[in-house]
Amino acid sequence: MTALKVLIAYSSRFGHSLKIAETIGNVFTNHHIAVDIYNLEAAVTLPNSMKEYDAVIIIASIRYGKFHKNLHAFIASHKEDLQNCLDVFIPVSLTARKPHKRLLENNHYVNKFLTEVNWQSSKINIMPGALEYPKYNILDRSMIKFIMWMTKGEMDTSKTIDYTDWNQVNLLAQEVYSLLYSKNI
Template sequence: MAKVLFLYSSREGQTKKIIEHIATSTAGDNAVYVDLHQSPKVDLNDYERVLIGASIRYGRLSKQLYQFIETHQSQLEQAKVAFFCVNLTARKEDQGKDTPEGSVYIKTFLNKSPWKPALIGVFAGALYYPRYNLVDRFMIKLIMSLTGGETDTSKEVEYTNWEKVALFAKQFAQM
């Protein structure tokens, strides 16, 4: 089995947790993990498939993601590459915010990025109030109160739909 590259931009670890889950079910021991925040130097041609996962923080994807895309755009366009975004808005599955068509973050990404992935996923993340610093806890609580989410800062809530992640993993494996 050929190597599969799993690139991630994760702030509190939920994106990395999702990517590890997908890697376990699709690549096994042939998975190579790379943190986009480390400004990696990689050759995508060395891998059979590539998956990029990135989280939203305060309404934005990381600048490291966009820098990676800019640096590797030609390889991204030629390789078998999928992308997924993790955000708390995607917890509103009944409103379609967990789909590429219904996610404002994916729409913004596609407008801003020169690369257009063939396979895109959108997953709800997790809320880790006790792990946040005081400012982040306050800001995220404010955002959650405005959007009808959890505001009890003593709680950690995982919104990720693991069945949806498993379906995406199958689609990625078939690329």
């Protein structure tokens, strides 16, 4: 078996998607698989090719119903490469704090994005993010508080609430590892 290599590309507004990326990356590293973690938002240039990767995991936060513009460019630039490897898409959203919004058929934002970029990944796992009021500027805090009021969520702006099920994050990483390993035996 050849040495395996995984790319984890992430887009994170306040750092939560990066935490998920690092957690997943640690699972692969513990299995002696090389991992590159790539920040889509800070990217001045995108990688030329992803042919060196056996799997690509894309973790991207949704903010006000939209993904970061660099995610669109990344998908457009690498759609063919993504079709030729194990590609996993992990949208991270506060709406997914409600279990039914973790299902693709119930998540308008994810469906709209997939239609816009005309892409279907090998695996999609919508995850809830974190509500981090203390990190938000006054405008974001007000907007998110209003959204939470509309959706019957947490309104106390002194709180940080992590809705992510970290056991699920680890289980997903193990599942992707198993798929990758069985594909390369």
